[in-house]
Amino acid sequence: MTNPAIFADRAQAGKADETQQLAPKFDANGLITAVACDWKTNEVLMVAFMNAETLKMTIEIGEAVYWSRSRSEIWHKGQTSGNTQKIREILIDCDQDCLVLKVEQAGDAACHTGRRSCFYRAVPFGDAALKQGMTSPLNLRVVDDERKFDPEAVYGKK
């Protein structure tokens, strides 16, 4: 699609890190990274991608609409699970190649595994990593194992 009128031409918008015009930078695949955070706690819930079309849709309808790279299709989050993300704020970074979405997460679960956040495992570092020896794959630590829904019931058996 051609660039929607709501996006400034990057060459004309002035320096991306100071301009007050929306001039998003899409990557070679036409995508921009979007970090969805809980609007109250700031907790990162998930990271996904938008193309120009789905960013425009998100801005228009006030719900998160991503581009699914695995399915190559528009992904209006929550259409299958019911767990939509109502937009409370959209932030863009200095070079305008990344978005932060502050969202009100329906069902309190963003992850397809049924957990609140996709980031439910911790990677050891420093002494904890050294203790594991650094010679074989590091063991992750589950920091949140509460399922807000049963993925099989919602998505069907995979």
Place this chain on the structure above:
Amino acid sequence: MTNPAIFADRAQAGKADETQQLAPKFDANGLITAVACDWKTNEVLMVAFMNAETLKMTIEIGEAVYWSRSRSEIWHKGQTSGNTQKIREILIDCDQDCLVLKVEQAGDAACHTGRRSCFYRAVPFGDAALKQGMTSPLNLRVVDDERKFDPEAVYGKK
């Protein structure tokens, strides 16, 4: 570089979204996205990338080390500005293609513009966007204009 021993082979680690082995998925350019958040408030400070080598360095030294795509070099954050990021926690998402770093940000500024966060401008959406007409580039709203340092003094004139 060959895959460090601390990373499991993705084919052998089992399903990425449930395994407890660290099996990061690097993209076609060998990179994984890293979202740096304030360890106390969860505020997203910046989003950058790591390759296998700099992820391993981050795990070992407990400070954020990124891969600079623009300079094609290892980027130990804060080596120029002094604004290092001490790691407090590293989280990895369900499909292990994205990291969240909870960091203690030296100097209280992650952005090269001197601001606390790179995400210092808001994108209008819904009614606020419609009011602007949707026929020309949307105007961003600056939500944080406080400079923690003077970028020219730190990085020199650009």
